[in-house]
Amino acid sequence: MNAAAGTGRLVRVVGAGAVGARLARAILAADISVDLEIDDAKPDVARALITGLGDRARAVGELGVGQPDPAVVVLARPKSHIETASKALTAGISVVSVCDDVDDVRSLMSLDRLARRNNATIVVGAAMSPGLSGLVARHLASRLERLDEIHVAIHGTGGPECAIQHHRALGGTALGWTDRAWMERPAGSGRELAWFPEPIGAKDCYRAEMVDPLVLPRAFPEVERVSARMSATRRDRLTARLPMLTPPHPEGGLGGLRVEVRGHRNGERIALVAGLAERTAVATAHVAAVFALALVRNELTPGLVLPGDAVLDTERLLDRLLAAGLVMHEFVGTESRSSW
């Protein structure tokens, strides 16, 4: 952390929506020495959140001239994050982005050099997918002698902006990492039935414009195949290339994550599966909060950090997520049946 970046215990949360509000509460609950600044394009939304958070939260600029810079800026608003992230890194302030837009994430990943030059850190994709997907994949991969494949599936959405992104992802171009090369396929194709932890159960999942195939090969250089799919109904797929016909819900229902890794152990090829069933905004908020607090505690190195990176202490991060209340599950007792 750059010493010029201001107080080491002040975190700025940009975005006070479904994720931002939970993220703020998660940070305050996890560390009593951290104060928050809340920033939102809608001042009344930010003010309502600050009122609910108590004395340790305030609006950006509330203290006037001389107010210290935050140690960390957490970007929990809709895309684009690139401009705010660049400004923060230039000032030596570390950044956590929950962005799940492929183009935005690609741009954010290019800020590695800027971050290193300013002795700051940028955590890209600190959400459920990407984010928790990478942490779970690293946890599972640690039980393999050799990792070959990672397959991610998600179900559900967080707040309204997440629902819009979900809709957009089904109408775009899906990335895949196959035999160490990028592959582009139409989103909405490649139906597979994936089993999520209960009570979600089995859902039809399809290729979509998701970030995991972009970030996971960088975090796992040895992996040969990465795929990502999201659950969708027939109506979702039919209307994916049209404007959203109905306004998104203020809060999505129960979401799910399923991560399958394949590789070798003791001369055998095996598949390991883990996942969780939780509200998407809640899971995303906790992942972002864990990374923000890791930055406050100077636990991450300068430069680009991707959830799942080998240099991260993934087990400690996962332990903190469990302590925060996330319940993750592993599928045991049978080999994987998916054909990805």
Place this chain on the structure above:
Amino acid sequence: MAVSVTFMKLLRRALMALSMAGMIAGALRIRGKGGVPPQSGGWRELPLDES
């Protein structure tokens, strides 16, 4: 007679709409794999301390 012609026209349009909806739904449904439900095993809480 006029009522009958109108009725037949309406019926044909309804049948056409239904068959088109069926074809689209069929095309969406046929592509992809259904998967096989796991015959044994189940979910348990992830044991982080085992690795």
